[in-house]
Amino acid sequence: xxxxxxxxxxxxxxxxxxxxxxxxxxxxxxxxxxxxxxxxxxxxxxxxxxxxxxxxxxxxxxxxxxxxxxxxxxxxxxxxxxxxxxxxxxxxxxxxxxxxxxxxxxxxxxxxxxxxxxxxxxxxxxxxxxxxxxxxxxxxxxxxxxxxxxxxxxxxxxxxxxxxxxxxxxxxxxxxxxxxxxxxxxxxxxxxxxxxxxxxxxxxxxxxxxxxxxxxxxxxxxxxxxxxxxxxxxxxxxxxxxxxxxxxxxxxxxxxxxxxxxxxxxxxxxxxxxxxxxxxxxxxxxxxxxxxxxxxxxxxxxxxxxxxxxxxxxxxxxxxxxxxxxxxxxx
Numbered sequence: 001x002x003x004x005x006x007x008x009x010x011x012x013x014x015x016x017x018x019x020x021x022x023x024x025x026x027x028x029x030x031x032x033x034x035x036x037x038x039x040x041x042x043x044x045x046x047x048x049x050x051x052x053x054x055x056x057x058x059x060x061x062x063x064x065x066x067x068x069x070x071x072x073x074x075x076x077x078x079x080x081x082x083x084x085x086x087x088x089x090x091x092x093x094x095x096x097x098x099x100x101x102x103x104x105x106x107x108x109x110x111x112x113x114x115x116x117x118x119x120x121x122x123x124x125x126x127x128x129x130x131x132x133x134x135x136x137x138x139x140x141x142x143x144x145x146x147x148x149x150x151x152x153x154x155x156x157x158x159x160x161x162x163x164x165x166x167x168x169x170x171x172x173x174x175x176x177x178x179x180x181x182x183x184x185x186x187x188x189x190x191x192x193x194x195x196x197x198x199x200x201x202x203x204x205x206x207x208x209x210x211x212x213x214x215x216x217x218x219x220x221x222x223x224x225x226x227x228x229x230x231x232x233x234x235x236x237x238x239x240x241x242x243x244x245x246x247x248x249x250x251x252x253x254x255x256x257x258x259x260x261x262x263x264x265x266x267x268x269x270x271x272x273x274x275x276x277x278x279x280x281x282x283x284x285x286x287x288x289x290x291x292x293x294x295x296x297x298x299x300x301x302x303x304x305x306x307x308x309x310x311x312x313x314x315x316x317x318x319x320x321x322x323x324x325x326x327x328x329x330x331x
Contacts, residue, residue, distance in 0.1 A: 003267035007061065010174040010183040017181045024181035031154075031178070031186045038156040045159045048135045051146050051327045052160040053320065056153025058190060059173030060183040061268065062245025063166040064200055064211050064310070066113050066290070069150045071310035072164075073121045075317050076146055081324070082123075084144035086134035087114040088151065089127030091269040098128035098137045107294045112269060115293045117150065131158040146324065154185055162323050165194045166211065168246070196319060198312065212311040215253050219307055221292045221299035230306060233286070234258030239279055241287040243270035250288055250306070259286075266291075274298040 009016040037043040055072065057063045069085065076083040089099070092111035099110065101124075107115040110127050118125040124142045128134040131152055138144045152158065153165060167173070174183040191197055197207040218233070220226035238259055242250045243266035254261050262283070266276070272294045277285060285303045287295070292305035 004265060007183075010060075010177075010181075013175045013177070017175055017177060020181035021177065024178040027180070028178045028187050035156060035186070035190065043156075045157050046132050047159045048132070048147060049139060050144070051162070051324055052135070052149060052158065053146065053162045053164065054149045054152040054155075054158075054160045055164045055166070056149075056151050057166050057173075058153065058184055058186050058188060059167070060179070060185060060245070061173065062247075062249075063168050063173070064198075064213055065151060065166045066117065067213060067308060067310045068164070068166055068198065068211060068312070069148060070117055070120045071312065072317075072320070073117070073123050073148055076148075076320075077121075077123065079317070079321055081146045082143050083146045083148050084124040084126070084138040084142055085114070085117055085121070085148045085150055086131050086138060086152070087111065087117070087125065087127050087149075088129050088131075089114055090151075091271065092127065094127060098126050098130070098134045100137060100141060101125045101127070106297070108271065112290050112293050113150065116290055119293065120289075131155045161327055162196070162320060163194045164196045164198065164320075165191055166198050166200075167191070168200045195323070196316060198316065209313050209316050213249070213308045214311050215257070216307040216309055218286060218304040219289075219292075220301070221287070221295055221303040221305055222301050228304065230254075230257045230259075233284065236260065236284065237262065238283055239264060239277075239285045241277060241285055241291055242266065243272070243291050244268055244288055247288075253306070254286065261286075270294075277303075 038045055055069050057065050073083045089111040092109050094109050101110050101118045114125050114127050126134040126137045131149055135147050178184040198209045198211045199207055200211055215230055217227045218230055238261055240251055240254050240261040241264045245268045247265055251263055287305050289305045
């Protein structure tokens with residue numbers, strides 16, 4: 001698949017990346033000038049009448065951003081806040097926007113990540129490319145007093161109170177170059193102005209904050225009330241399905257649990273059809289939670305999704321709550 005080929009090229013400084021480097025230089029310049037224009041007020045940004053926390057990354061592909069969003073929302077609830085989430089709704093077909101998710105909203109309409117966030121947290125989620133319109137709907141139609149903007153780091157039109165960036169390591173991502181030569185959405189220098197940078201690396205010179213993803217149980221895709229320990233599949237051969245930005249960690253976690261896996265890689269945000277997962281045997285299938293929300297309507301009885309929980313340094317939440325307490329938002 002072409003998308004997977006591009007992602008592979010972004011991991012090295014090969015011929016493709018070198019040919020794209022002049023365009024990458026132009027892209028970096030445009031993005032830097034754009035951020036400067038918003039910062040100086042040359043391009044207008046708009047405030048929202050409650051605190052806004054933006055969680056994003058500077059690279060294309062998986063860094064653990066969405067699990068961190070879900071962790072943040074759940075912990076804000078525990079701290080006494082009433083958070084809501086806004087998201088672009090990438091991959092969804094919705095046209096009447098902004099749109100608030102309901103219990104029966106499918107991923108094909110709202111996008112896989114917003115549906116997963118809504119199902120895991122139970123808090124209001126609104127999708128729209130226009131994050132300001134999405135935030136206005138949250139404030140007018142719900143009791144939210146904190147807004148979490150999923151993947152909104154580059155959406156500078158919406159003013160924010162706290163910015164959180166998730167990176168994979170000090171090397172940032174891939175070959176370290178901007179689009180289209182590499183996976184960076186912006187020059188890595190923007191991280192110098194971010195309030196909180198969280199890394200998946202064990203040690204980092206950029207930040208002391210670390211995020212880990214911990215594998216939990218497997219949930220049956222067709223019957224979500226049924227659960228199995230991942231270790232119960234140990235010694236078995238299974239089909240491992242991943243359509244996420246960085247599937248290698250997912251596959252590695254299955255192998256580490258003693259599973260013999262047959263890998264099936266799909267592009268990030270892949271819109272699954274039943275035929276995609278028709279295999280010529282009766283082996284069990286284990287996929288990510290993000291993939292599972294797109295397979296609910298045609299799931300077979302032996303399809304499972306691996307749930308994960310986020311483990312982060314306790315100081316991150318304290319840092320966020322302290323910043324929120326300094327903001328007069330009247331909530």
